Amino acid sequence: MRAAWLAAVAVLALAGCKAETSTLSGEAIVSGIPWPAGEEARYRLLDGDEEKGSGVLTIDSQGGRVTFRQEFESADFRDEVVAVADAATMEPQSIERVIDGPEGERRWEVRYEGAAATIVQKSAEDEREDKVSVPTSSYDSWTDVFLWRTIDFRDGYESSYSDVLAATLAKPQVISQTLRVRGKETVEVPAGRFEAWRLEISSDEGSQQAWYANTAERPLVRYDNGSLVFELVSLSSPAGQGAGEGDAVGTGWKGGEGRGSALPPTSAINSKKTTNAARSTRTGQSTRSWSMRRIADTERPCLPAFGGYNS
Numbered sequence: 001m002r003a004a005w006l007a008a009v010a011v012l013a014l015a016g017c018k019a020e021t022s023t024l025s026g027e028a029i030v031s032g033i034p035w036p037a038g039e040e041a042r043y044r045l046l047d048g049d050e051e052k053g054s055g056v057l058t059i060d061s062q063g064g065r066v067t068f069r070q071e072f073e074s075a076d077f078r079d080e081v082v083a084v085a086d087a088a089t090m091e092p093q094s095i096e097r098v099i100d101g102p103e104g105e106r107r108w109e110v111r112y113e114g115a116a117a118t119i120v121q122k123s124a125e126d127e128r129e130d131k132v133s134v135p136t137s138s139y140d141s142w143t144d145v146f147l148w149r150t151i152d153f154r155d156g157y158e159s160s161y162s163d164v165l166a167a168t169l170a171k172p173q174v175i176s177q178t179l180r181v182r183g184k185e186t187v188e189v190p191a192g193r194f195e196a197w198r199l200e201i202s203s204d205e206g207s208q209q210a211w212y213a214n215t216a217e218r219p220l221v222r223y224d225n226g227s228l229v230f231e232l233v234s235l236s237s238p239a240g241q242g243a244g245e246g247d248a249v250g251t252g253w254k255g256g257e258g259r260g261s262a263l264p265p266t267s268a269i270n271s272k273k274t275t276n277a278a279r280s281t282r283t284g285q286s287t288r289s290w291s292m293r294r295i296a297d298t299e300r301p302c303l304p305a306f307g308g309y310n311s
Contacts, residue, residue, distance in 0.1 A: 028137040029159045029179070030090050031152040034218045037061045038238040041219060043230040044190065052228060059146065061087050068146050077101040081167065083142045090147055092140035097167040108167035119166050132172040138162040148179065148210055149218045153197045157181035178202050187211045187222050189231040194221050
């Protein structure tokens with residue numbers, strides 16, 4: 001079955017909010033960079049009890065820039081995103097995305113310069129270029145799950161920020177996201193049992209939740225986008241020490257160089273409302289191209305989603 005399911009939300013891009021009802025905040029939310037110079041996190045992606053795919057999120061910081069890589073795949077679908085940002089402020093610099101599936105390959109190249117982003121989207125059949133104005137203190141949606149790690153985690157924390165939706169099938173836009181810390185909870189995932197901060201992410205018509213370990217590095221241990229749940233399987237850094245190792249509660253931590261056995265890790269939403277005709281009207285693409293249920297292309301906004309094909 002070709003599945004209405006996923007490929008990469010990332011890890012996680014937030015998408016598709018109705019811009020006319022959004023109030024852009026222009027607020028800088030980075031309080032500090034918690035991750036080491038390099039890191040790899042692996043996740044399994046669940047729909048209920050059924051494992052739908054896997055993902056890998058990596059971080060590489062060098063020379064004042066940080067590169068975030070996200071790779072998601074199933075039996076017949078692969079979605080890869082490389083996002084580059086300023087290492088201290090998370091200001092976006094570029095995004096490259098490649099989706100490869102039963103209907104072929106599609107690529108995005110996004111370049112941030114000054115107060116604008118230029119987006120080039122290509123497939124074997126078509127190519128288009130868009131530009132979007134970028135407010136001060138904005139972030140790219142493909143860095144969201146990393147960005148959320150940098151906030152000031154504490155009871156009662158609340159903030160909002162401007163999120164640029166660039167590498168999607170829909171027309172690029174900027175939306176407002178609101179973050180609220182809802183306290184600490186104990187979370188069990190394949191990588192172990194963690195005391196974690198629960199973060200609620202919301203916008204005009206949707207919400208999601210993410211759990212970040214209560215450690216200095218604040219790794220993402222669980223993420224629920226309303227359709228799929230991501231669970232941490234393993235976490236490692238170049239030095240071979242799992243970020244936050246020793247701070248996990250109980251047993252099962254799989255940090256470091258393969259200690260323990262790992263399971264197979266900018267979010268898919270199955271929209272039954274979006275048709276090829278509606279997508280063609282919004283994006284200018286042909287009705288043949290890319291029947292993908294990426295959340296930016298649906299009528300159900302504001303939940304980050306991996307791209308996926310409708311059956």
